[in-house]
Amino acid sequence: MSSARTxxxxxxxxxxxxxxxxxxxxxAALDLFLRAQLAAFEPEIRAMADYCIDTSGKRIRPALVxxxxxxxxxxxxxxxxxxxxxxxxxHLASLVHDDIMDGADLRRxxxxxxxxxxxxxxxxxxxxxxxxxxxLAASFPTTEVCFMVAEAMRRVCAGEIVQTMxxxxxxxxxxxxxxxxxxxxAELFRVSCxxxxxxxxxxEAYVTAAARFGRHLGIAYxxxxxxxxxxxxxxxIGKTLGTDLAxxxxxxxLHVLMDRLPAGERQALEDEICGRQPVRMELRLRQMQDGxxxxxxxxxxQDEIAAATTALAPWPNEAxxxxxxxxxxxxxxxxxxxxxxxxx
Amino acid sequence: MSSARTxxxxxxxxxxxxxxxxxxxxxAALDLFLRAQLAAFEPEIRAMADYCIDTSGKRIRPALVxxxxxxxxxxxxxxxxxxxxxxxxxHLASLVHDDIMDGADLRRxxxxxxxxxxxxxxxxxxxxxxxxxxxLAASFPTTEVCFMVAEAMRRVCAGEIVQTMxxxxxxxxxxxxxxxxxxxxAELFRVSCxxxxxxxxxxEAYVTAAARFGRHLGIAYxxxxxxxxxxxxxxxIGKTLGTDLAxxxxxxxLHVLMDRLPAGERQALEDEICGRQPVRMELRLRQMQDGxxxxxxxxxxQDEIAAATTALAPWPNEAxxxxxxxxxxxxxxxxxxxxxxxxx
Numbered sequence: 001m002s003s004a005r006t007x008x009x010x011x012x013x014x015x016x017x018x019x020x021x022x023x024x025x026x027x028a029a030l031d032l033f034l035r036a037q038l039a040a041f042e043p044e045i046r047a048m049a050d051y052c053i054d055t056s057g058k059r060i061r062p063a064l065v066x067x068x069x070x071x072x073x074x075x076x077x078x079x080x081x082x083x084x085x086x087x088x089x090x091h092l093a094s095l096v097h098d099d100i101m102d103g104a105d106l107r108r109x110x111x112x113x114x115x116x117x118x119x120x121x122x123x124x125x126x127x128x129x130x131x132x133x134x135x136l137a138a139s140f141p142t143t144e145v146c147f148m149v150a151e152a153m154r155r156v157c158a159g160e161i162v163q164t165m166x167x168x169x170x171x172x173x174x175x176x177x178x179x180x181x182x183x184x185x186a187e188l189f190r191v192s193c194x195x196x197x198x199x200x201x202x203x204e205a206y207v208t209a210a211a212r213f214g215r216h217l218g219i220a221y222x223x224x225x226x227x228x229x230x231x232x233x234x235x236x237i238g239k240t241l242g243t244d245l246a247x248x249x250x251x252x253x254l255h256v257l258m259d260r261l262p263a264g265e266r267q268a269l270e271d272e273i274c275g276r277q278p279v280r281m282e283l284r285l286r287q288m289q290d291g292x293x294x295x296x297x298x299x300x301x302q303d304e305i306a307a308a309t310t311a312l313a314p315w316p317n318e319a320x321x322x323x324x325x326x327x328x329x330x331x332x333x334x335x336x337x338x339x340x341x342x343x344x
Numbered sequence: 345m346s347s348a349r350t351x352x353x354x355x356x357x358x359x360x361x362x363x364x365x366x367x368x369x370x371x372a373a374l375d376l377f378l379r380a381q382l383a384a385f386e387p388e389i390r391a392m393a394d395y396c397i398d399t400s401g402k403r404i405r406p407a408l409v410x411x412x413x414x415x416x417x418x419x420x421x422x423x424x425x426x427x428x429x430x431x432x433x434x435h436l437a438s439l440v441h442d443d444i445m446d447g448a449d450l451r452r453x454x455x456x457x458x459x460x461x462x463x464x465x466x467x468x469x470x471x472x473x474x475x476x477x478x479x480l481a482a483s484f485p486t487t488e489v490c491f492m493v494a495e496a497m498r499r500v501c502a503g504e505i506v507q508t509m510x511x512x513x514x515x516x517x518x519x520x521x522x523x524x525x526x527x528x529x530a531e532l533f534r535v536s537c538x539x540x541x542x543x544x545x546x547x548e549a550y551v552t553a554a555a556r557f558g559r560h561l562g563i564a565y566x567x568x569x570x571x572x573x574x575x576x577x578x579x580x581i582g583k584t585l586g587t588d589l590a591x592x593x594x595x596x597x598l599h600v601l602m603d604r605l606p607a608g609e610r611q612a613l614e615d616e617i618c619g620r621q622p623v624r625m626e627l628r629l630r631q632m633q634d635g636x637x638x639x640x641x642x643x644x645x646q647d648e649i650a651a652a653t654t655a656l657a658p659w660p661n662e663a664x665x666x667x668x669x670x671x672x673x674x675x676x677x678x679x680x681x682x683x684x685x686x687x688x
Binding site: 041042044045048094097100101117118119120121123124125126127128130131132134135137138139140141142143146147150151153154155157158160161162164165179183 | 385386388389392438441444445461462463464465467468469470471472474475476478479481482483484485486487490491494495497498499501502504505506508509523527
């Protein structure tokens with residue numbers, strides 16, 4: 001998720017603002033709830049936990065919980081706020097561990113936990129956030145939340161492990177790529193939608209549909225995010241382009257580029273990915289600008305958005321449906337924004 | 345727990361063998377159960393999880409579960425086996441993270457996960473083991489197991505964080521020391537006893553008593569383990585003496601030594617702990633041999649064992665009581681063994 005966190009769904013698209021404006025009371029309630037959790041941490045680590053529970057993230061996963069459990073405006077149901085806090089804490093914990101592994105100094109213009117406290121306390125602090133998320137999950141009347149969230153955590157970790165182990169290699173098929181993002185990103189999107197719909201008392205079939213929607217939206221989102229790593233606006237996403245290539249991570253845009261290069265050139269690129277040659281970043285970014293690469297990757301995003309939309313098609317009149325579909329519009333707008341910027 | 349893991353309760357004491365011989369079917373069932381868990385891990389990380397779930401540990405926490413839930417010989421109850429697996433997985437996960445932080449290469453004569461796979465996958469692998477432990481915990485009919493284990497995990501982490509943050513300082517009172525070991529070690533001992541007694545259907549008051557027993561035994565065990573770091577048999581515990589001092593960790597023996605040195609000498613020792621001067625290990629180990637230091641620390645172990653024993657005193661006829669008290673005998677024997685070795 002190391003790139004997911006910097007881009008998130010953001011920017012001034014109208015659809016985005018329209019969807020998120022409705023969630024203001026929910027996000028305010030979530031903030032209050034998360035702050036109140038600090039009291040549960042041992043006094044010795046409270047300030048450190050506070051540091052990690054910052055409120056500057058986009059909170060996509062809590063938004064998915066609230067939207068999937070949508071029953072109209074008004075005060076958000078306490079159990080939705082709690083489960084939104086659970087998925088956000090799991091996400092924040094994974095960011096703390098990501099930052100250690102990436103050696104990242106800054107996140108959202110603040111020092112990362114690993115920079116602030118050192119990597120050793122940061123490993124443990126991530127563990128403590130994970131633990132507290134599960135502790136909260138276990139405060140529901142049944143074990144379902146805990147069961148699903150714990151499994152999702154394991155799957156997120158599995159995805160991250162596979163990605164990490166494959167860094168600096170080209171030993172990764174497109175199926176591998178899909179599998180990795182399904183695990184590392186889509187899983188928590190899926191569970192957020194499942195639990196939101198479930199806690200709002202939706203029919204079983206709708207819970208399943210919302211979960212399927214979340215999964216495809218998550219895959220679409222991660223592909224978009226991987227695209228933004230090559231085509232984004234450096235100032236807006238707050239990082240230099242091509243960091244995935246620089247770190248030897250083969251994502252879909254790089255896959256497509258490799259496939260389109262003649263054999264000799266492909267070998268040269270593979271040598272760069274595997275660290276046998278220095279990365280010629282300027283050349284690679286220029287090659288990426290070939291419109292067919294953007295097109296192929298954007299088409300994959302659209303396919304996943306279409307699959308997400310299809311999942312909800314039988315349920316046009318359920319309250320969450322139009323809001324969730326609104327998120328698809330947001331993502332389409334984000335992709336279009338990249339295209340406009342890249343001029344393809 | 346970095347030193348706890350190397351010493352564990354072991355050795356040829358008779359009491360130990362007597363208690364653990366009764367647990368052979370339980371430990372065999374636990375092994376089978378843990379092996380069967382591998383199927384739940386994503387195929388991509390199964391071999392790595394397998395590597396971590398080794399069977400060479402002493403499994404004190406599972407033993408506490410089985411003994412606290414003791415109802416006589418025979419096939420162990422499946423729910424006891426499952427909860428024993430939960431606490432062992434939490435413990436194994438914490439070892440994986442400990443080894444990263446300590447930069448440890450070997451554990452039980454095998455490469456550590458961080459050495460085998462690299463620190464980044466090892467962070468995630470520890471997370472995956474934690475997650476699976478909680479996933480298993482959520483498969484009980486009620487949320488109690490998950491609730492307690494998640495909280496215990498957070499408290500273990502809090503204890504480890506405090507210890508880590510205080511390394512290389514002498515800014516740690518005896519109360520701080522007790523608090524740290526209460527969190528990092530005694531908490532999981534406590535929860536193991538609580539859940540064992542609870543799942544065996546013991547009366548509420550006995551569950552509370554068993555938990556209190558576990559807590560004091562855990563504190564006693566950690567103090568013993570800290571004592572062994574200065575007085576142990578290097579060959580048997582498999583590490584050099586004085587590693588706590590070498591890493592700037594102030595435990596009870598060092599506290600007592602500091603208190604007994606004249607002001608000027610104390611300052612010199614503090615300089616060594618804080619890294620302002622190189623550690624004069626030979627001198628310090630010799631100073632430790634002063635019998636009064638061993639005596640003072642051993643007395644603290646005995647006090648905690650006494651508190652553990654007292655917790656069970658009203659329940660002489662409950663089936664687990666004699667077995668749990670047998671563990672106290674084991675620990676007393678271990679301390680006596682150190683004393684014999686140190687010749688004090």
